[in-house]
Amino acid sequence: MPRYPEPVTDPLPENPTHWTLTLVCDDQPGIVHAVSGAVVAAEGNITESQQFSSADTNTFFMRLQVMAPVDRQTFQQALAPVVERYGMRVQLDVVGRPMRTLVLVSKAGHCLNDLLYRQRGGQLPIDVPLVLANHPDLAELASFYSVPFEHRPVTDAESKGAMERRILEAVDEHDIELVVLARYMQILSPELCAALAGRAVNIHHSFLPGFKGANPYRQAHARGVKLIGATAHFVTSDLDEGPIIEQNVVRVDHTKEPAELVSIGQDEESRTLTQAVRWIAEDRVLLDGARTIIFK
Template identity: 65%
Template sequence: MSIALSDTSTTAAHRYVMTFVCEDRPGIVHAITGAIVAVDGNIAESRQFESGDSHRFYMRVEIVTAASLEEVRTALAEVIDRFGLEATIDRVGRPLRTLILTSTATHCVNDLLYQASTGNLAIEVPLVLGNHETPARFAEFHGVPFEHRPVTSAEEKAAFEDRVREAIVEHDVELVVLARYMQILSPELCADLAGRCINIHHSFLPGFKGANPYRQAYARGVKQIGATAHFVTTDLDEGPIIEQEVIRVDHTRSPRELMALGQDTEVRTLRQAVGLFAQSRVLLDGSRTIVFR
């Protein structure tokens, strides 16, 4: 059994979001809703899914109740134990503490910081870590601390990753976002961040790797470009996919225009993936995700 809790709200009516994952069996929904009724909770939103591949049950519920978080927890404790539920309970809209890693490309980190500052994205960024100094001005503009640590050797890479681990503990980080951080994380750090690290990369049809992918795409006359946001795993760029977007292009687009369109797509895709995760709408089902929109 695992359950994550947040601070209670001071208002008379609280809105909580809950997620539940377990082996599928009869009676799960009935038991959960019964516990909600026991605290005079009103279900504002509910989604559920049974995976035919893994035979696991997934559920996300938002409720409104005058009960405290501790009272809701107490009401659900017996159900969680009985069904062996992996459960989380949180306050709807609570900003998720998010560490951003970045390199020279600034379009994604700038958008995340802007969206967080306006309240459009439910994240709180205590620190931006970069292996180049380029993004520093954007962090400074948004009032977010920035640290530059070069990664030009194996020793510097290990030191950077050690700093990531320190920052996670120091700032109680719940999510790490690779906002075009152009370094491959070590298998050890990937394991440490399993299920809570999101990456963004371009996704062309066909795909192009290496330097100048947009110029390669131009040379091949691609008709679609896009972006993929996914969880980071030890398999490079092959983690469970959270969000994807594809747009059509044609022969009239220059390499510079393709890059501009591609970067705009990356920004939107990453923003959407982070937002879905922050709202507890993304649950892992093996090598894929269950996304309750």
């Protein structure tokens, strides 16, 4: 099971020059010198660099952007000795290449709308070859953005199993790198969670303090909370407990009815999920055990 998205074979533009390179390995002296040496060997110039040493797991994380007038194979060959020596997991990508993204939805369209609007406006480097839904409500929205939409009702164990098989099939069929649960109101099976580990992101509402059980907005209203928000996180089998990618809150007061809290919360969900997807698509999110390292 990969701890972060695996490298993919991307359709290279003719003249790639701007690369993203992320790498993870055990922490020890000399890594930066060795990696920057490989960049020099590939005739590259480092334009952006971020690193972090996790004291908890003794792991070294790095993200570079490199201008290099070479093809992928040449760059990989230049990196190979360093990768071998330090036992690195690396990912090499072309800056701005859209990440192939499968979106799962139910009835609520606020997250899907924001993703597709930002994608079309050039602010979100993703390709969405398919939207999979367990309800038909968002077909028109997908159509406006010319994104294929597939509706599969989930009403019992059998149709739920069929949907999950369809998700995995679509991941294969479209070389999907990221699965986004954009208010997909179905609990994934542990098997599907495991199969998508590190490649699936979920969004849910968040409150101070947290509320368990049904209708959390009603509970939040009853307790008179002053902040409501949203959390985007990786999917794990422990529902709503995966590594956190991004969180936002907004201030509310006693005049807000539960329905207004829902509306305000949806805005936070949209922008929080879109931000998380943007960072993942730009290779800015790495996993350190149960925590994320975000190289903004």
